[in-house]
Amino acid sequence: MKLSQRQEEIAKIVKKGQPVTSEAIAEKLGVTRAALRADLAILTMIGILDARPKVGYVYLGEAQNTRVLENISKVLAGEIMSKPVTVSEETTVYDAIVFLFLNDVGTLFIESDGFLVGAVSRKDFLKNAIGGTDIHKVPVGVIMTRMPNIICGNAEDSAYDLAKKIIEHEIDSIPIVEKIENSPKDKVLYKIIGKISKTNITKLFVKLGEGN
Amino acid sequence: MKLSQRQEEIAKIVKKGQPVTSEAIAEKLGVTRAALRADLAILTMIGILDARPKVGYVYLGEAQNTRVLENISKVLAGEIMSKPVTVSEETTVYDAIVFLFLNDVGTLFIESDGFLVGAVSRKDFLKNAIGGTDIHKVPVGVIMTRMPNIICGNAEDSAYDLAKKIIEHEIDSIPIVEKIENSPKDKVLYKIIGKISKTNITKLFVKLGEGN
Known part of the structure; x- marks a missing residue:
């Protein structure tokens, strides 16, 4: 360094x-x-x-010796990612919010036929809850941020690079995905296998200093 | 280590x-x-x-050499804290939510006569927005988490210790406070001067690896 x-x-x-x-x-x-x-x-x-x-x-x-700083970027996303919480597109916004609370997460990921199609954050939900959306009728698929407009990562990405993306793009979390083998030619599909959030990075930071 | x-x-x-x-x-x-x-x-x-x-x-x-790990706990909260966003107790929940969006923060702190009396997170707002609270009439003071039930820190605390508290208590941010000199004997009062959130810790983590 x-x-x-x-x-x-x-x-x-x-x-x-x-x-x-x-x-x-x-x-x-x-x-x-x-x-x-x-x-x-x-x-x-x-x-x-x-x-x-x-x-x-x-x-x-x-x-x-600043070797530790150099090694920070070697921790892979797959090593520290959490389980993603997913719902289907048809779930009502209200039910999705209840599910968000039950799982105590900040973002829900939306799946369709086993692949990732969207994401909704606590902020998106709050905006809709006060903005006149009929949350008991409207399905979450209508308000979600749609693929490919979601920043994704791979299990082999360094956790450090994803932390950087979280800060640069001012987002709360990044879904960790795998490409679906038989994706149609005109549209690559992804399966969600995990997520990295500011919580994962804060936990990693805390781990870094343990044992001192 | x-x-x-x-x-x-x-x-x-x-x-x-x-x-x-x-x-x-x-x-x-x-x-x-x-x-x-x-x-x-x-x-x-x-x-x-x-x-x-x-x-x-x-x-x-x-x-x-694991010296860097040992030095992590030397970064003080005051060095990396952000400006807190505050409103008064009388603000309606709706206006508070709008203010939250305008400032793009995750938590609002509530002040009264210049001292910290409460905090409301995005999660608290969402719970109230879908839970039947009349957000256009109810003041934010009614739904806030009240002092002394808020985990606070000082500018001289290590950022590392506050990161640990954020993870242990599963909270998003910690207000950084100063004791008000003339606090009444039976109730110590605090002024809010900053906040440390998972975003600050993630930014510090990103900074750690820069220049490699």
């Missing part, structure tokens, strides 16, 4: 004037404190800086 | 019979494949094992 230019500058500033508050670093670099947060977090995690509450940052030394 | 007994056993099994699939490891240890997932992820991240898609796990060698 190579430090960015700004991270190098921050390390230099702290080395020279420690302890230094994040406000002071931000002022020196002419950026907002918010813009520095991620860089300070990285420098703390790789052991170059230490954050002392109410005192500021101190310099600890050159970067430690 | 010390490996758990099971992690040691897994490493031994892979060293001996590599490449080994996770199914084969699970069978040898007499546990389910799901139960092994987190351990395999850890062993991969600290560089003892490598996961080869469709082949299995191979043994790479002794644990690398």
Whole structure:
């Protein structure tokens, strides 16, 4: 792992004037404190800086072995994915919401004949529940986000890459799919075998620090 | 970081019979494949094992410097928290939901006279929207989870500890608070200054691997 230019500058500033508050670093670099947060977090995690509450940052030394950071992207989605919760297109929106609560998940995936056709998030349900949709009559297939407009992943994708997609596309979860062998030529079909959500990534992050 | 007994056993099994699939490891240890997932992820991240898609796990060698894992818990909540979105108790549930969408957040925090009195998540809103609550008349103060029944954190808490609380208590986010100096003796009051959610933790995880 190579430090960015700004991270190098921050390390230099702290080395020279420690302890230094994040406000002071931000002022020196002419950026907002918010813009520095991620860089300070990285420098703390790789052991170059230490954050002392109410005192500021101190310099600890050159970067430690950052091999762990490099290995983060080796954890495969298939290793940490959860079971997906699915319903059929004909389910009413109301019944789908009840099913969402029973399973305590944030997103329902919609299947038809064994393949993934759509997804509905808690946010989509809330929008429809207050927006005048007759949730007792309208089937979930009408309000779902339809394939191929859903970002999918494979069990062999790295969990890290999917975490990145979740952040970039501002979504809650990604279905993990397998291509159906006999898909018609004009339309590739997928079977859903799992899902990766922010919860899976947060759990992985917690696991990372266990045993310390 | 010390490996758990099971992690040691897994490493031994892979060293001996590599490449080994996770199914084969699970069978040898007499546990389910799901139960092994987190351990395999850890062993991969600290560089003892490598996961080869469709082949299995191979043994790479002794644990690398695991200093990064130890430093994970040094990132403070105050460094990565987001701005909280707040409304007053008198806001109707409907207006609160609209505000939730406008700000694209998962939880609204409720303030009264400048201090935190409650929280309402997207899940709470959905439950009320389909449950017969007159969302155009009922104020959000009636349906909110009330202090002190909300898990709070401080800016000086480690982000790691808050991630752990999010997973243990199955919540979406934690408000970051400061004690109000002149709190009455019988009731400590808090000001909300930020929040940490699964999104913040996922972003931190993504940041961790950047630059590789």
